[in-house]
Amino acid sequence: MTSALELINLRKSFGQTEIIRGVDLSIAPGERHAIIGPNGAGKSTLFNLITGRFPQTAGVVELNGQNLAGKAPFEINRLGLSRSFQITNIFPKMTVFENVRCSLLWSRGYQYSFWNLVSNSQELTEAADAILEQINLTSRRNLPAGVLSYAEQRALEIGITIAGGANVIMLDEPTAGMSHSETDYITDLIMKVTEGKTLIMVEHDMGVVFGLADKISVLVYGEIIATGAPEEVRANPRVQEAYLGAAMEAH
Amino acid sequence: MRMLMPWIVGAIVLLVLPIFFGGRSQLTIMSQMSITVVFALAYNMLLGQGGMLSFGHAVYMGMGSFLCLHVMNMSSFGSFPLPLLPLLGGVFGLLFAIIIGSFSTRSAGTVFAMISLGIGELMAALVLIVTVFFGGEEGISGYRDEGLPFFGIEFISNLEVYYLIAIWMFIAVALMYLFSRTPVGRMANAVRDNPERAEFLGYSARRVRFVSFAVSGFFCGVAGGLSAILFEIATESDLNVTASGVILLVAFLGGIGFFWGPIIGAVVFTLLQTVLGLQTHLWELYLGVVFVGMVMFFPAGLSGIIMAHVPAAKMGKLGTLVGPYLTCVLPGILGGLGLAALIEMIFHVRSGAEGEHHMVLFWIDFSTHDVLPWLVALAVAVIGIGLAVRNAPNFKAAWENASTLPEAA
Numbered sequence: 001m002t003s004a005l006e007l008i009n010l011r012k013s014f015g016q017t018e019i020i021r022g023v024d025l026s027i028a029p030g031e032r033h034a035i036i037g038p039n040g041a042g043k044s045t046l047f048n049l050i051t052g053r054f055p056q057t058a059g060v061v062e063l064n065g066q067n068l069a070g071k072a073p074f075e076i077n078r079l080g081l082s083r084s085f086q087i088t089n090i091f092p093k094m095t096v097f098e099n100v101r102c103s104l105l106w107s108r109g110y111q112y113s114f115w116n117l118v119s120n121s122q123e124l125t126e127a128a129d130a131i132l133e134q135i136n137l138t139s140r141r142n143l144p145a146g147v148l149s150y151a152e153q154r155a156l157e158i159g160i161t162i163a164g165g166a167n168v169i170m171l172d173e174p175t176a177g178m179s180h181s182e183t184d185y186i187t188d189l190i191m192k193v194t195e196g197k198t199l200i201m202v203e204h205d206m207g208v209v210f211g212l213a214d215k216i217s218v219l220v221y222g223e224i225i226a227t228g229a230p231e232e233v234r235a236n237p238r239v240q241e242a243y244l245g246a247a248m249e250a251h
Numbered sequence: 252m253r254m255l256m257p258w259i260v261g262a263i264v265l266l267v268l269p270i271f272f273g274g275r276s277q278l279t280i281m282s283q284m285s286i287t288v289v290f291a292l293a294y295n296m297l298l299g300q301g302g303m304l305s306f307g308h309a310v311y312m313g314m315g316s317f318l319c320l321h322v323m324n325m326s327s328f329g330s331f332p333l334p335l336l337p338l339l340g341g342v343f344g345l346l347f348a349i350i351i352g353s354f355s356t357r358s359a360g361t362v363f364a365m366i367s368l369g370i371g372e373l374m375a376a377l378v379l380i381v382t383v384f385f386g387g388e389e390g391i392s393g394y395r396d397e398g399l400p401f402f403g404i405e406f407i408s409n410l411e412v413y414y415l416i417a418i419w420m421f422i423a424v425a426l427m428y429l430f431s432r433t434p435v436g437r438m439a440n441a442v443r444d445n446p447e448r449a450e451f452l453g454y455s456a457r458r459v460r461f462v463s464f465a466v467s468g469f470f471c472g473v474a475g476g477l478s479a480i481l482f483e484i485a486t487e488s489d490l491n492v493t494a495s496g497v498i499l500l501v502a503f504l505g506g507i508g509f510f511w512g513p514i515i516g517a518v519v520f521t522l523l524q525t526v527l528g529l530q531t532h533l534w535e536l537y538l539g540v541v542f543v544g545m546v547m548f549f550p551a552g553l554s555g556i557i558m559a560h561v562p563a564a565k566m567g568k569l570g571t572l573v574g575p576y577l578t579c580v581l582p583g584i585l586g587g588l589g590l591a592a593l594i595e596m597i598f599h600v601r602s603g604a605e606g607e608h609h610m611v612l613f614w615i616d617f618s619t620h621d622v623l624p625w626l627v628a629l630a631v632a633v634i635g636i637g638l639a640v641r642n643a644p645n646f647k648a649a650w651e652n653a654s655t656l657p658e659a660a
């Protein structure tokens with residue numbers, strides 16, 4: 001079976017410094033995979049390479065067996081990969097509803113059409129409202145997204161990411177900066193909306209990681225030092241030494 | 252039905268306007284206004300809806316204009332119905348925008364602005380060089396009444412021309428509004444707000460900008476065709492960078508944040524230009540002051556000012572603003588007029604004909620050699636502005652009180 005996502009000797013340098021130093025990773029369809037690691041390890045950079053935001057310096061990224069080399073983010077998205085951002089990345093002047101509706105357009109085949117009106121599509125409106133309901137923002141429906149609270153914007157960020165129904169979902173620190181109850185809520189939400197999909201998630205909160213992930217990879221200084229089931233990774237001495245020790249004890 | 256109300260009202264207004272303003276020049280002013288409305292909305296498709304600042308957009312309207320005049324000069328124009336001419340202008344504007352947009356819409360920011368400026372300069376220079384097509388400094392002129400009569404209408408009278416232009420304007424505005432509701436029109440907003448995120452939703456920001464650009468070019472061309480019909484001439488001044496600057500100003504004056512903002516801008520600007528322009532040589536000075544003041548203090552434009560009253564109106568507190576308006580805004584306006592009177596009098600003394608002391612200002616006939624008019628103007632200016640400044644904090648407080656919800660008890 002082809003992997004949902006396959007990274008082969010992936011490398012990225014910014015100027016002289018190599019930030020991603022030969023990453024090999026294989027993620028099976030339907031797997032929930034968490035990537036953990038200390039600050040500055042290159043987790044977000046890895047996401048940026050996979051989703052076409054930056055070109056890689058060397059190596060290969062394959063989505064469902066297809067090489068993504070040279071593809072722009074919008075082309076990669078059309079192949080069924082959608083991501084969220086660590087730093088909230090929404091459409092601040094548009095309403096919350098519009099944010100979600102725009103996220104639905106391409107996957108519903110609207111493309112660049114200027115011969116039909118979005119408001120005429122009952123289906124589109126219902127789908128957008130259903131997502132608002134899911135992310136608990138129905139009461140904020142008609143507000144400009146820029147005025148939402150931080151936690152609400154994070155929820156919207158996830159809503160935008162999942163709206164298109166992509167099969168591979170990548171979330172970059174979805175719970176960063178959230179309170180306990182908000183984190184619990186978002187974790188449940190992620191669980192629900194990624195049912196049957198491939199999930200790749202960067203996360204610092206170990207509770208979330210162990211609650212959600214089937215597999216964990218540990219990225220340190222641009223290299224994956226361990227990958228496997230949560231219990232294996234937890235027991236791995238290199239991981240303990242390099243990074244997890246303190247964090248795991250605390251858990 | 253509620254959504255159709257503004258359109259029905261608009262159509263009725265356009266229909267009955269000539270009953271109240273039926274003079275030749277009034278009809279021309281209203282026709283000019285309609286053309287500016289189309290142009291300003293087409294321009295705002297880029298600026299307000301798509302986040303693209305163009306400094307050379309008069310090119311697309313001007314090209315539409317020139318082409319339509321060439322069509323009017325063709326011997327076969329006799330078998331072409333005049334009302335369809337703006338469509339040709341639109342197609343030409345569209346083609347031209349497709350060519351330029353294919354490379355200029357790569358990015359939205361400074362690069363786009365600079366390319367548009369460059370194209371604007373380039374085309375203005377070409378007008379004077381390629382005289383076969385542009386007619387050099389004289390431009391190209393033609394006669395609209397040489398077209399095929401349309402159900403017996405030959406478009407000789409200003410009234411017929413007004414209705415032709417008004418109908419086209421209505422259709423163009425409706426189409427542009429509908430465009431903003433299409434998938435690509437919605438995505439234009441998304442790309443404006445955050446081009447990068449739009450790319451992660453499957454849309455190429457460049458392609459979205461390109462579509463907006465092309466459609467905008469079409470409506471600019473339509474405006475150009477209407478201008479050809481109204482003025483029967485096109486010259487360099489129709490597509491130079493100054494003309495492009497004017498439409499930016501019009502859009503900003505009305506406000507780029509709402510679809511209908513530029514309509515207000517076009518109406519107010521045309522009135523200033525024509526009515527005020529007849530009264531004083533200095534109208535551009537006043538326009539400049541209004542524009543700078545607008546950008547500095549009310550960047551959302553006239554439509555933004557109007558919409559800022561909505562929260563107060565919804566809470567039924569609009570009445571509390573009447574007093575502050577009378578004590579602050581009104582004196583401010585009067586003071587401004589006093590200041591303008593002083594400027595006009597100085598200008599009259601400095602640049603008027605030798606020995607010509609008489610001038611008429613605000614329907615008052617007086618001599619600039621008397622002291623009294625100077626004192627009156629000065630007093631109005633000082634007292635008016637002084638009152639406005641003194642009552643400004645008051646106004647601000649009342650404003651904030653009127654537009655914020657009361658604290659929950």
Ligand SMILES: Nc1ncnc2c1ncn2[C@@H]1O[C@H](COP(=O)(O)OP(=O)(O)OP(=O)(O)O)[C@@H](O)[C@H]1O
Nearest residue numbers: 014019037038039040041042043044045046086173
């Ligand atoms: N565009 C860039 N140009 C230069 N250096 C960059 C760029 N993006 C990231 N880096 C560097 O790469 C390193 C890894 O950054 P990255 O954001 O991928 O880390 P991270 O693992 O996501 O960290 P965090 O947990 O803080 O989010 C950092 O040292 C950062 O400064």
Ligand SMILES: [Mg+2]
Nearest residue numbers: 043044045086
């Ligand atoms: Mg990061």
